[in-house]
Amino acid sequence: QIIEATASALASGPMSGKHVIVTSGPTHEPIDPVRYIANRSSGAQGTAIARALAALGADVTFITGPADVPAPEGVRVVAVTTAREMADAVDAALPAQAAVFAAAVADWRVTSASDRKIKKTAGGLPVLEFAENTDILARVSQMTEGRPALVVGFAAETDDVIANATAKRARKMCDWIVANDVSPETGIMGGGENAVTIISENGADSWPRMDKTQVAQRLAQLMSDALA
Amino acid sequence: QIIEATASALASGPMSGKHVIVTSGPTHEPIDPVRYIANRSSGAQGTAIARALAALGADVTFITGPADVPAPEGVRVVAVTTAREMADAVDAALPAQAAVFAAAVADWRVTSASDRKIKKTAGGLPVLEFAENTDILARVSQMTEGRPALVVGFAAETDDVIANATAKRARKMCDWIVANDVSPETGIMGGGENAVTIISENGADSWPRMDKTQVAQRLAQLMSDALA
Numbered sequence: 001q002i003i004e005a006t007a008s009a010l011a012s013g014p015m016s017g018k019h020v021i022v023t024s025g026p027t028h029e030p031i032d033p034v035r036y037i038a039n040r041s042s043g044a045q046g047t048a049i050a051r052a053l054a055a056l057g058a059d060v061t062f063i064t065g066p067a068d069v070p071a072p073e074g075v076r077v078v079a080v081t082t083a084r085e086m087a088d089a090v091d092a093a094l095p096a097q098a099a100v101f102a103a104a105v106a107d108w109r110v111t112s113a114s115d116r117k118i119k120k121t122a123g124g125l126p127v128l129e130f131a132e133n134t135d136i137l138a139r140v141s142q143m144t145e146g147r148p149a150l151v152v153g154f155a156a157e158t159d160d161v162i163a164n165a166t167a168k169r170a171r172k173m174c175d176w177i178v179a180n181d182v183s184p185e186t187g188i189m190g191g192g193e194n195a196v197t198i199i200s201e202n203g204a205d206s207w208p209r210m211d212k213t214q215v216a217q218r219l220a221q222l223m224s225d226a227l228a
Numbered sequence: 229q230i231i232e233a234t235a236s237a238l239a240s241g242p243m244s245g246k247h248v249i250v251t252s253g254p255t256h257e258p259i260d261p262v263r264y265i266a267n268r269s270s271g272a273q274g275t276a277i278a279r280a281l282a283a284l285g286a287d288v289t290f291i292t293g294p295a296d297v298p299a300p301e302g303v304r305v306v307a308v309t310t311a312r313e314m315a316d317a318v319d320a321a322l323p324a325q326a327a328v329f330a331a332a333v334a335d336w337r338v339t340s341a342s343d344r345k346i347k348k349t350a351g352g353l354p355v356l357e358f359a360e361n362t363d364i365l366a367r368v369s370q371m372t373e374g375r376p377a378l379v380v381g382f383a384a385e386t387d388d389v390i391a392n393a394t395a396k397r398a399r400k401m402c403d404w405i406v407a408n409d410v411s412p413e414t415g416i417m418g419g420g421e422n423a424v425t426i427i428s429e430n431g432a433d434s435w436p437r438m439d440k441t442q443v444a445q446r447l448a449q450l451m452s453d454a455l456a
Contacts, residue, residue: 038266116387
């Protein structure tokens with residue numbers, strides 16, 4: 001009975017009937033069959049956001065790279081490895097009323113990737129050639145047709161956090177940027193807490209340092225209000 | 229009582245009083261605070277080997293990179309991130325009667341690593357400069373003083389497995405090479421099974437495909453016999 005009541009409450013939550021895409025975790029870009037380039041991301045913040053949106057009744061498509069934390073319950077999970085696969089999964093999941101791009105997507109992929117292991121004896125040091133990956137945040141933000149009403153990007157910065165994130169918001173043309181300082185000394189990467197600043201058309205709103213679950217719930221509520 | 233009997237049996241096992249170093253898992257080589265180069269390695273095979281050696285009574289120092297599987301019980305765990313840290317930890321753990329280098333150590337580190345996040349807007353594609361990491365297997369195999377009596381290396385190959393592993397054994401001057409085929413189609417990387425060939429002075433001995441736990445137990449027994 002309690003379970004039924006909860007399910008019923010969720011289905012009738014403030015985001016009921018709204019489809020939200022959430023990306024989360026790192027991407028892995030192969031160099032050869034045994035080596036890859038990765039971004040540090042546990043997936044904890046993206047997972048918490050997907051869970052919080054689902055708790056408000058949203059219909060969530062959760063597109064996740066190889067994360068350390070398990071995917072939340074009650075969402076549609078799409079597991080990917082590379083940035084290209086993530087971009088394709090976002091395309092396939094559209095349309096949506098909102099999108100939260102919390103994944104740490106590789107900016108570059110290795111175009112010289114080998115399908116055989118690069119041998120150390122094959123003459124000196126490896127040369128890696130890169131190409132830029134699709135910028136998922138910019139592409140969705142700049143859609144001329146069927147753009148989600150609310151597009152939220154993330155900015156992991158190590159210096160000039162607010163200035164860099166404000167410039168990123170303008171450049172990508174997304175609605176909000178959730179900016180945080182990932183300098184090693186903050187302990188945020190891989191930790192349970194986050195200290196974020198929300199950049200919107202209204203400027204920068206810095207939240208106190210809090211649990212990633214609390215950040216997620218506050219952001220989900222803000223999104224719910226914006227879409228209401 | 230059962231626990232005491234087991235502990236007593238272990239302490240009096242065939243490898244009792246023998247110190248064995250086991251490395252396991254991948255290493256991560258930083259590019260900048262949010263990006264790194266990694267090797268695909270779950271740490272499953274190295275962890276199983278450490279556990280099997282401890283079960284034979286060995287005193288195991290388990291030096292592990294960021295692995296997917298938890299470290300075994302009953303061993304001394306040293307957690308590291310980079311290849312350099314792993315080499316230092318091996319140096320610190322010596323002397324030992326045997327060493328098993330099951331870790332997938334990065335051959336190269338990024339010498340152009342930045343302590344600030346490399347910005348995509350900072351002009352085109354990144355250029356990564358590499359330097360060769362210390363070859364732990366070769367260095368320990370070629371020690372002129374205090375070399376472990378038995379040095380076991382691993383060779384993860386994608387083609388010409390036995391020929392490449394046999395050449396590797398001669399080049400590194402280790403005693404045995406545990407060779408396996410990590411081509412994606414084998415499903416060995418990240419899977420529960422392994423199909424290995426033991427390369428020694430007696431040539432190549434190919435074992436049937438079996439559970440990684442069984443590979444570990446058979447290898448530990450072989451080591452125990454060799455050191456007896």
